[in-house]
Amino acid sequence: MRLQSELGTNYRIIEEGLNSRTTVLEDPYEPGKNGLPYLQPCLESHHPDLVVIMLGTNDLKSRFNVTASDISKGAARLVQLVQNFQHDFMAKPPEVLLISPALVLESDPFKEGFFGAEVKSKKLGHYFKLRSQELNCHYLDAAKIVHPCPKEGIHWQADQHSKLAKTLALLLPTLLNE
Secondary structure, X not given: OHHHHHHOOOOOOOOOOOXXXXXXXXXXOOOOOEHHHHHHHXXXXXXXXXXXXXXXXXXXXXXXXXXXXXXXXXXXXXXXXXXXXXXXXXXXXXXXXXXXXXXXXXXXXXXXXXXXXXXXXXXXXXXHHHHHHHHOOEEEEHHHOOOOXXXXXXXXXXXXXXXXXXXXXXXXXXXXXX
């Protein structure tokens, strides 16, 4: 709830994070992690003004064997779903902020599942920015703000979560008041 603390009571943040969630990919070993079928019911239950999408890190798992461009297309599919969401009492669909994931470091040679992820992760910002331009949604590159734990290379330490929350607390009000 760092972001909620940063923004204060004028905003309501609804966190929908889930470990190992992918953009649109079905994980053969961890069912229920595909973000696409989850998103529509989430929109239906919350009717948000703004949706922040930051997925793609788990799509880098070597078992999926997809390119950085393909990962961005999965994220774009989520953006499109939000942009096409309509509900009777909503004047317009929610705004969308697409966040390109932070880099992944292959710092632990014994870490399973992310072989080749570091190189791909360095390309995500480029492709996510292209998709955001194509879809006319807001964009932020998390790799320019936060860095993964240098020892294990994927997850963030507490100070990195705070950095992103502070950045978003400054950005989100400007997106909602356009």
